[in-house]
Amino acid sequence: MKFRHVGNSGLVVSRLAYGNWLTRTDTNSADTGAACVRAALDAGITTFDTADVYADGAAEESLGRALKGERREGLEILTKVFAPTGPGRNDSGLSRKHVRESLDGSLRRLGMEYVDIYQAHRFDVSTPLEETMEAFADVVHAGKAHYIGVSEWTAGQLRRGHALARELRIPLISNQPQYSALWRVPEAEVMPVCEELGIGQIVWSPLAQGVLTGKYAPGRGWPEGSRAGAVNDGSEVLAGWLTEEVLGRVQRLRPIAADLGLTVAQLALAWVLRHPNVSAAVLGASRPEQLTGNAKAADAELDDEVVAAVDGVLGPVAAFDPAATEESSPADPGWRLA
Template sequence: MSHYQPDAHRYSCLPYRRCGRSGLKLPAVSLGLWHNFGGVDRFENARALVRCAFDHGITHFDLANNYGPPPGSAEETFGALLAGDLKPWRDELVISTKAGYTMWPGPYGDWGSRKYLVASLDQSLRRMGLDYVDIFYHHRPDPETPLEETMAALAHIVKSGKALYVGLSNYPAELTRRAAALLRELGTPCLIHQPRYSMLDRWVEGGLLDALADEGIGGIAFSPLAQGVLTDRYFGGEIPADSRAARGAFLKPEQITAEKLALVRALNDIAAARGQKLAQMALSWLLRQPAISSVLIGASRPEQILDAVGAANAAPLAQDELAAIEALLRKP
């Protein structure tokens, strides 16, 4: 048995922000298990990351059925960490998972049918050793399944006690509005939307943030550091061997252009002038948005979690700082 005892002062580390118009508050920083928690990764490092997060007030841990590699293994790792360390504090945790990408072969292991979503969550619960998750997401829109079926499946999952809340991920603005209306009719309002959002990827500003505000849905931004581009990792112009760009799965080396490096160095100058690292300022910039309840970070080292906690406690960006950032981001 683990002798882990969380830090007694953990709830003084971070602000907690209301998620949309719900009763649920989320830590300003949440920990995503997309990378570094798979079967190929070191378990002791995963344990150190989760303990560091909870010790500093990060109560929300975000997973998906296919996180790994191999798919399913991040949930298994988290299940082992729950069993060994966190089980006594289950009621202090917000645990989320998702389904919507390919998880098993054949016609029932992908997209948005009721059959797939219900079966996938049952598998996720078994892997984590849980009776329920706090949030269950549809991971991406399915162009071929009627939206009514997918939303009815989410409502059924809440009514069956397998999730407390439901959310959407990667849905565009108008589809989000339609989904929210359906869920309201079914008596299970949409709690949260998880879009990709960073200084370098601002598609949500084209209508989605307005939709979230109108519908009372909380926003939680994933890839807030643009897969590590908004950090000091690539300043030297080289691709570090242990970086995401070197692995080339989601961030390709050819995306680290000279123009992009010049931009992030200029952004870093603004961050340094306000006493922050670039990664911290990138999080502060997102958290200024009223529609964003939390930012979802990935981490490979505890220091990155501590940096993010620092960002959530930083002074807000001043108008002149925001204007300087905007001028850089809008440069042709």
């Protein structure tokens, strides 16, 4: 496993992180979840990403149990706040009240005294940004979080948040956008601003919800047990990629990957990790062997010719529009979480 600093900070994370958005729900046994965490650790992964809303808090609980007994100083734990965690009017968003209460709940479920990066899961247009950043300053100064991060913020929102963080003398070091060879939305605006400000990307869905593994072939049924054949939180995210053209182009990556001794998934992950602003890519897994195999992508180096070949295949069906970066709040019924 290789490691990289998050932006310009001193925090070092594993190039691949283990995330449990869709992999720690009622459909996954506790034993399988623990085995996936063990496989991640065995592969050299030390960075783990979760959120208060995943599986209604059960994701944080199971991650905490699986990591119990591990040396806490050797791990980097990330969690998030924003989504509704209860029925109350103040049980969502980025108000001072919800930020502080949500982190206390996350720490209780994780069984930990602090997280390494506490992330705003989305931008909250219903709360003054000054209030949110002051609440983040509170938790950093209280020792409950070492660093602050955000997810799916626009370039303008990142600039405003970073300026306030500097005033408050707290480290805003990471952004967590969706990013893959099929979803290149952050490249035009978000990544250049983050490079300028010293913010690193810890990206989600680097395999486009499994489409970039090559397991979905055009003209065939979905593999048994796959996300495409299930109704879950990721179905909306995945649906846009399940077209004949996209799936056919993904199959054209097979010879490119084979020439490098890689699987299609490893090639897709290496494509993401080659970007200098990407500190880590978050992987999910429903089976331990998925992590074991995909972890090899951290060692793969792609030259310009290979990158150009991948871009030539997927570029015509990839998303590039920077306006697709989400701007959402608890009042927006269209928001989704990852």
